[in-house]
Amino acid sequence: MSDDIDLSQAMPTEERFTAEAPDERAQPSELDRKINEHFAGAVVRKDLVKAVKGNAIVPSYVLEYLLGQYAASDDEATIQAGIDRVRDILAQHYVHRNESELVKSKIKERGRYRIIDKVSVTLNEKDDVYQASFANLGISSVVVDSATVTAHQKMLVGGVWCLCDVEYFHSDDAKVSPWILGSLKPIQMSNFDYDGYLAARAEFTTDEWIDLLIQSIGFDPEMFGRRAKLLQLVRLIPFVERNYNLVELGPKGTGKSHIYSEFSPHGMLISGGEVTVPKLFVNNANGRLGLVGYWDVVAFDEFAGKKKRTDKALVDIMKNYMANKSFSRGVETLGAEASMVFVGNTSHTVPYMLKHSDLFDELPESYHDPAFLDRLHFYIPGWEVEPIRSEMFSDGYGFVVDYIAEVLKSMRNLDYSDRYQKYFTLGSDISTRDRDGIHKTFSGLMKLLYPHEKAGPDEIEEILRLAVEGRKRVKDQILRMDKTMPGVKFGYADKVAGWRPVTTLEEDEFPNYYRTQQSEIDGDAATANELASLASPTKVPKASLGVPAAESLREGHLEFQENQRGISYDTLLLPYLQGSSEISIIDPYIRLPHQGRNLVDLLALLAVKKEPAEEISVTLVTKEDTSDPEHRQLLMLDYIQGSAAAFGIKFNVAWDETIHDRSIRADNGWKILLGRGLDIFQKGSNSHYDLSFHKQEFRQVAAFGITYIREIRHDSDGSSSSNGGIRG
Known part of the structure; x- marks a missing residue:
């Protein structure tokens, strides 16, 4: 920066900065390398802020401004040198409130000293001058020229973090402040490409x-x-x-x-x-x-x-x-x-x-x-x-x-609010205020994600749908308060496929509670059971309605939204595994701890549901993780095998490096296609004191789909067979 901090007067770094430099980290990811290639000098490692902050009560953007000057690199030596320099700058120039008198003394003894502080300005109408106050230094009535205030008007409302040269000159006139503002530079970028x-x-x-x-x-x-x-x-x-x-x-x-x-x-x-x-x-x-x-x-x-x-x-x-x-x-x-x-x-x-x-x-x-x-x-x-x-x-x-x-x-x-209109049209009864809300959200997301305006129809639909959902959440709650407001059918029309309604996630999760005047207008107020009874015999109802009872299991497909709760293997898989004694799980990725935990959750459910005196055979077909020299996947699966055996689950592993699709096949005639395999839950907390750690229903899921297919297996005499392993 042009107004660089002079460190020639800096004393050794003080003990208050005890945070160590970040530990030796793994090699930068491909994304990190790409980021540094295309945005050299404009990016910084995000863990560096903690390394330099110490006990300085200063916003992250101030610290990153300094790091951007001295540590915006992917070279470790440059980063470490930059960290040391920023620490020195903070040690010497950041004003701690409990050391304000020490800093005042430095200004007096040296005549001029540079500080980092939050500066606010007020107009003294009596004397017709602007006066600055320094939050941490604790001085006020410092005269500021009009040109500086005009250039940085935010100092008049709330204050701005600045690099300031403060001078001291005592006067016999008690009305004259001894503090003089030599220079001021707000901590913010002046230009960019x-x-x-x-x-x-x-x-x-x-x-x-x-x-x-x-x-x-x-x-x-x-x-x-x-x-x-x-x-x-x-x-x-x-x-x-x-x-x-x-x-x-x-x-x-x-x-x-x-x-x-x-x-x-x-x-x-x-x-x-x-x-x-x-x-x-x-x-x-x-x-x-x-x-x-x-x-x-x-x-x-x-x-x-x-x-x-x-x-x-x-x-x-x-x-x-x-x-x-x-x-x-x-x-x-x-x-x-x-x-x-x-x-x-x-x-x-x-x-x-x-x-x-x-x-x-x-x-x-x-x-x-x-x-x-x-x-x-x-x-x-x-x-x-x-x-x-x-x-x-x-x-x-x-x-x-x-x-x-x-x-x-x-x-x-800029205004990107109309960029969806090439592919989609909002519903005709969406009001002007609803439309404005959708447009502003869509425009904002377009600027954030596609500032170069190169987005395909699927990408545009994704953010349009989110924009409609966010406004719908507002309007639906207003309709609960004011029954006189007209309902609105929120959604959009694809110029090829037609109308696509939009729902909120909580509307799908809790349909019985999400009853509004609008939902009644839309015909969405029916209970889960009512909708399930209306479902086509060849199609499973909407994911939010859960899985039908065992006696009415149907083939079909379910889609679940990301962040949805209330999903578990107990309702998603167990009804379709009833009556089976041999189960094959095909999932190429059972290697990480949370994936092993998901497998254990399913095996535990099978153990609880089966007859105590019976055994169930479960075979996992997966890929071996050859990249791990410590063989943690093998140790994990071996431990699961021993644990499951104690509860009547004969668990075996078969290795197949060619598999890709994920599915479960049971000898009761059902095949379940799993888009994400067993890995449907977000990682979440690993704390044993978190309720979601113990109950799948409390965990948020990733977006996934599941398909149920009926495969009737006939014995040699022509009759269909079914082994009674898991109880209903």
Whole structure:
């Protein structure tokens, strides 16, 4: 950077920085190599932030700004040298509040000293000057020239992290502050090559690009399914889309507010109860604009809470702003572009909220209002997001936060909302407000995933469907509150295949509780049993309805959505294995611990269901993991064999390097085709204290399909045979 920090005065690194450099890591992945090839200098290893942060209470984007200057490389020697340099910078120039007097002394003794601190500015009307306050240094009334304030107006609202040269000159005039601002540089990127960004995007597949964005947020993409990744990226839409209104309610600890406090210098996170009309919109006393006039994103943390006191005037002006992008100041109407984000915790399960109230149940009374909620463009189902665990963080390469923040900011001027119309058409009865919500979400996801506009119909359909679902979740809850609002058939028409309805995941999981005026209009309010009875004899009903009773088992196919719960081998497989004594499981990938656990879950169910005095033969046909010199797969399967034998399961393994498809065949005449084999569950937590560790029904599944085929085997006398191994 042009205004580089001078380390010639730096003293030895102090003991406060005790974090060691990251451990020796495995060789970079192919994706990491590709990232460094096409975005050299704009990416950083995401585990480095922890290595340099120490006890500095500073946003990640500040640390990544420094790492981007000195450690944006895939060369280990350069990285280690960069880490050491950033540590020295923090040790010498970051101001700790409990050491503010020491820093003041350095400024006085040296006359001029560079610091890293959060700077906010106010206008002193009496003296007609701007004055800066330094959050950690604890000094104020530092005069700032008008040109600096004009160039960096965010200092007027909320403050900005800066590199500052502060000088000291004592005056006999008690009214004159001895502190002088020599120079100020906000910690953010000044320019970037957008055309180069688009050209580099074209070098990545969609899956690779999504994984790069997930690593840029700081997460390991291997820990997330496709839907989970997209929900994480929806959190970024407010940064790339003007006046986007987003809500996320869910359990604690899922990282709802992290992105808005750490990801971008253009976002402001405030507590839901700490904002006023003057602070958020405009101060009528002095005409100063509030947060919405200077920040791209204003996020309200801890927004939920039924008993929270709220300012009705604030709610009213917020309604108008969210709908019309404007607010009134006396007789004058002002406009702004800030997106609004509302995040909060839920205290009840989804079925509980659906049965007793609605999915906005936790909001304060003033915000639990159809007119306010109808302004929301998307509802992120926070209950689908896994609680953050240490193993979910990435040590791969991602964009330096400040770089991607500037990219997203630059795309706020673009509109991709019509890019789906070449292939799809929204339903004709979708209202203008519903359509706006869908369009803004779709446009935001297009900018994030396909900024180069090279997306095929399947890729466009994926994000269009998610955009429709997010708005539908909002509208369905409003319909539960206000029966006078007309229902809407949410979906879109494929110009080739016709109408495609869209449902929410909780609607599929809990159809009996998800009854709304709209669902009754659509004819979707029938119970699971009613729908099952209407199913075609050759087709299994929708996945959310479960598997029919054993006496009415039917051939057919089921599809399950990612993040769906309530699925288990007990209901999915066991009914089709009744009456069998010989079972063959064909699955080429039973080698990792969680895959072995899935196999054990199935064998345990078979052991419980069989007659105690009988034995069942189970053969696993799989591939050998020849890449593991420690032979952990063989040891695992050998242990399972011994354990199963004690409970009447004769478990054997057959090796076949040619297999690919996954299936289960039983001697009762049923064959089950498994798209993902037994590996249908997301990895989740490995803690024995997590209920989902012990009950499959509590785990989230990956997206998968399953097909049931009836294979009647006849004996030599022409009669069909069935061995009574597993009880019904």
